[in-house]
Amino acid sequence: MRDPWNAFMPYPGSDVRHAAIGPLSGFRLAVKDLFDVAGYPTAAGNAAVLAASGIKTSTAPLVQTLLDAGACFVGKTNTDELAYSLVGGNIHFGMPINPRDPDLIPGGSSSGSAVAVAAGLADIGLGTDTSGSIRLPAAVNGLIGWRPTHGSLDNRALRPLAPSFDVPGFMTKSLEPMAAVMSAVGMPAANDRTPSILIPEDIFATIDDAVTDEMIASLRSNGMAVREVGSISSLSLDELAWAFTTILQREAWESNRSLFERSPQAIAPDIAARLLTGSLLNGGEVQEASRIREHFSREIGRLFAENVLVALPTLAVRPPGRDTAPQCLATFRSACIKLLCLSGLSSCPQLTFPIARPGGNISLSLFGKRGADRMLVDVAQRLRVE
Incomplete structure (x- = not known):
């Protein structure tokens, strides 16, 4: 697949099977490179993590649910390093290009998934949202973005950033595929009362x-x-933002402490500085x-x-x-x-x-x-x- 937008990680293709018939049949699925997919490594936007990853032998349960519902996997997507930014940049793998306005940032950290959908290379972008990593790139790229209720979706085989905030989520161009995704992942129907x-x-x-x-x-x-x-x-x-940022920084440090202590030079300076701030709280x-x-x-x-x-x-x-x-x-x-x-x-x-x-x-x-x-x-x- 031609990708002039740098939405996808440049991994060799591997066969990822999906159900022939299901509620997501006909929809192409792009998966943020934080989720394990059998036949692919998981880099989390970091070269050292990629080097240590190896090829995964199993697929994250949430991704498998989508495949079983008929979604067709089209690739793993670029992400901000360690999913720890809202901008969309990455010194290891480059910044994806915003198809809506190439002069603007694509937003992150689910940058590649957003760009893949906005560019018409995928119909469903699977990402994660900790501090806005689905909502912000969705907004910047003119998409629908869904941050689910925390804990409602399976997050196994997903690399964490700040677990008490991390949620898998989705981006689409319109509401029809988003509604189909919600059904496929088992979200209960709404009540009949109009809010x-x-x-x-x-x-x-x-x-x-x-x-x-x-x-x-x-x-x-x-x-x-x-x-x-x-x-x-x-x-x-201001008070709410301070509380959120404080908890995020502490949990991000705890999630990435071993990488930081083992290979601090392998982390971009701005990301490393934020991790270090979390360690000093x-x-x-x-x-x-x-x-x-x-x-x-x-x-x-x-x-x-x-x-x-x-x-x-x-x-x-x-x-x-x-x-x-x-x-x-x-x-x-x-x-x-x-x-x-x-x-x-x-x-x-x-x-x-x-x-x-x-x-x-x-x-x-x-x-x-x-x-x-x-x-x-x-x-x-x-x-x-x-």
Whole structure:
């Protein structure tokens, strides 16, 4: 397969069989190179991990479920190193090219899966989302992105980054294949009660006013009950982002400590610096971050008991160019984490999708209670998202 977008890892092909008939028949599947697939190595975006990998003899259960449902495997995809970034760059294997706008970053860390779908090389992009690694590249590439309820999908034979936040998830060009994927992986059907949609004023205040107006107008134009609220939490976005980042850094260090201590020179300097930051956190900081997470989870649980969904802008700022200076990329990541951390801290699902606006699409998200994954798609269909 010709891949001018650098979406796929350059591995020799190996026969990966799939069911001839099933709910995913006819759909091509691209798999992030964090999941084991029999006949292929798993590099996790790092040359040292690739060298130590060997050829896997079994396939991750979630990938096998998709194959058994009829999806056709078309390759393993590029990822940010150790899945520890939101940008899409990789010093070992290169940055995939954003088919929607080649001058912009592709977003990460599920960069290759997003680019494969956006470029028409795959219909389903399997990735992972820890701090936004599906939602952000989906937004940048104009795709539907689904971060499932934490713990709802099988994550065996998947290389971890921060286990209490890591989830496998998917990207598609439209809602039809996303709904089919949800059925294939066993997500329960939504109840028949139509939820209302909350618009948190403090969150929408963080983005451009014109974009806010267009998002809210899009929500109100479809006849659903929509109401604005001041906030969904007593905690500020800064406090939530700090708690999320603290826990993420500690868990990322623990997941990659052996690699760092064995081959620190094999890790890109910016990734190594973030790992080292996680190693220096003290117990008090992590304990306070965990307390904030628990408090926020309780608040969100009470909120979602009222049969509501929360509408969110997916990104806080416009995606930067692929040649943007590292410090500016770090600023971009920090801004985006303030919005992307909410579903991670609460373990709740989020669905990201493009909505039309003059001058190009923008990305909106629906955020719901644990287990409400199918409801997010049902509501998006009512909003006529395609």
